[in-house]
Amino acid sequence: NAGVTQTPKFRILKIGQSMTLQCAQDMNHNYMYWYRQDPGMGLKLIYYSVGAGITDKGEVPNGYNVSRSTTEDFPLRLELAAPSQTSVYFCASRTTISGTGGEGYTFGSGTRLTVV
Amino acid sequence: AQSVAQPEDQVNVAEGNPLTVKCTYSVSGNPYLFWYVQYPNRGLQFLLKYITGDNLVKGSYGFEAEFNKSQTSFHLKKPSALVSDSALYFCAVIGAAGNKLTFGGGTRVLVKP
Numbered sequence: 001n002a003g004v005t006q007t008p009k010f011r012i013l014k015i016g017q018s019m020t021l022q023c024a025q026d027m028n029h030n031y032m033y034w035y036r037q038d039p040g041m042g043l044k045l046i047y048y049s050v051g052a053g054i055t056d057k058g059e060v061p062n063g064y065n066v067s068r069s070t071t072e073d074f075p076l077r078l079e080l081a082a083p084s085q086t087s088v089y090f091c092a093s094r095t096t097i098s099g100t101g102g103e104g105y106t107f108g109s110g111t112r113l114t115v116v
Numbered sequence: 117a118q119s120v121a122q123p124e125d126q127v128n129v130a131e132g133n134p135l136t137v138k139c140t141y142s143v144s145g146n147p148y149l150f151w152y153v154q155y156p157n158r159g160l161q162f163l164l165k166y167i168t169g170d171n172l173v174k175g176s177y178g179f180e181a182e183f184n185k186s187q188t189s190f191h192l193k194k195p196s197a198l199v200s201d202s203a204l205y206f207c208a209v210i211g212a213a214g215n216k217l218t219f220g221g222g223t224r225v226l227v228k229p
Contacts, residue, residue: 031215042206042221043160050215058216090159092217105150105217109159 003027006091006108013081013115021076021111023091029106031094032074034058034066036087037110043090049074081115088112118143120209120220128226135197137223139190139207143214149190150208150217151181160206166190177201197227 007022025032030051035043035058045058049068063085065077074093078085091108119142129135141147151163164175171183181192190207207220 033217035219040222040224043219045216045218048216056215094217104148104165105162107160 004091004093004106004108006089006111008111009109010112011114013078013113015081015083015115017081018077018079019081019113021078021089021091021113023074023076023108024072025074025093025106026072027093027095027106028071029093029095030071032068033092033094034064034074034076035090035092036060036085037090038087046076046089078113083115086113086115118209118211118214118216118218120207120218122205122207122220122223124223125221126224126226128228129197131199131227131229132196135192135194135201135225135227137192137205137207137225139192139220140188141190141207141209142188143209143211145211145214147190148210149181149183150210151175151179151190151192152206152208154204154206154222156203163192163205197225199227199229201225202227 004025033048034046037043044060047066049055052071055066089111092105094105121140149166152160154160163179164173166173166183174180179194204222204224206222208217210217
């Protein structure tokens with residue numbers, strides 16, 4: 001069981017560069033999420049998706065874009081990297097919470113991004 | 117808008133003593149509540165959740181949490197803390213009709229030998 005797979009695990013970007021953080025899940029979950037975690041802080045929701053073709057903004061969407069062309073993949077794009085985007089990024093997916101006997105949410109292992 | 121408050125940035129406890137990490141929430145409708153733990157440079161690990169049913173929920177590693185609807189709280193507890201419990205703990209909530217999981221700011225637990 002792969003669960004939620006995030007790539008890359010680490011990346012250093014220069015200011016103004018762009019990159020895509022990849023997230024894939026093999027559990028056929030409809031809901032997928034991108035969070036960022038700043039040092040010593042909680043997780044802030046960037047974007048989420050309730051199904052293929054549907055995305056919506058979270059708490060901190062500025063500077064990011066997402067797409068959801070398939071159920072499996074939910075990439076997060078940074079167009080013009082800024083130092084304020086230095087963070088650890090977590091992708092998550094879930095099925096219907098009330099119908100699951102498990103955790104509900106499954107998190108990836110994270111991508112540590114540094115913008116210099 | 118839904119929100120989660122973890123009023124303590126850090127909790128210090130001696131090994132073998134009871135551990136409590138506080139969490140209060142605000143959400144429309146019935147809540148689904150979660151606790152996660154994060155060890156240094158690691159992702160989030162699920163501890164337990166409340167969906168419905170018994171207010172006392174038992175989870176991984178000897179942790180439990182009590183759902184209190186009147187106080188809108190979901191405090192995490194462990195009867196006897198271990199040094200290995202030292203980590204960052206997050207409470208999270210989602211409304212039953214909602215789509216987004218909202219996290220608290222986290223509480224750092226330090227268990228001293």
